[in-house]
Amino acid sequence: MKVNVKVTLNQAALKRLDQIQQQAIEMTAEAVRTDIVTSQVVPKQIGELERSGHVVVERGKVRLVYDTPYARRLYWHPEYNFRKDKNPNARGKWMEPYYAGDKRKFVQQTFGQFVKQLSKGLIK
Numbered sequence: 001m002k003v004n005v006k007v008t009l010n011q012a013a014l015k016r017l018d019q020i021q022q023q024a025i026e027m028t029a030e031a032v033r034t035d036i037v038t039s040q041v042v043p044k045q046i047g048e049l050e051r052s053g054h055v056v057v058e059r060g061k062v063r064l065v066y067d068t069p070y071a072r073r074l075y076w077h078p079e080y081n082f083r084k085d086k087n088p089n090a091r092g093k094w095m096e097p098y099y100a101g102d103k104r105k106f107v108q109q110t111f112g113q114f115v116k117q118l119s120k121g122l123i124k
Contacts, residue, residue: 026057049071
């Protein structure tokens with residue numbers, strides 16, 4: 001038995017999927033930033049560190065950046081005794097659960113929902 005198969009790729013749809021993926025990644029990063037604020041895990045005295053959090057898009061990748069002179073020191077030292085009066089869950093390494101902990105599923109599900117939403121029926 002001999003079978004001939006011809007596959008034609010819809011280049012426009014593939015390009016659109018790439019655009020959807022990039023947009024969904026950016027939206028997911030913003031959703032993570034919002035969830036971090038809502039979860040009240042960033043150490044807070046006057047709120048400058050928390051407000052400095054923003055999404056940076058570079059060459060198809062996104063980064064969530066906290067941009068204060070002391071952000072790195074507070075992030076990498078979870079042993080500090082963070083005040084809890086303004087953010088009751090304040091801690092160091094506040095982004096770790098999103099890439100290595102219990103919030104990974106939140107990131108995956110959020111990305112999937114954005115892809116599905118943006119594809120408008122292209123992906124089911």
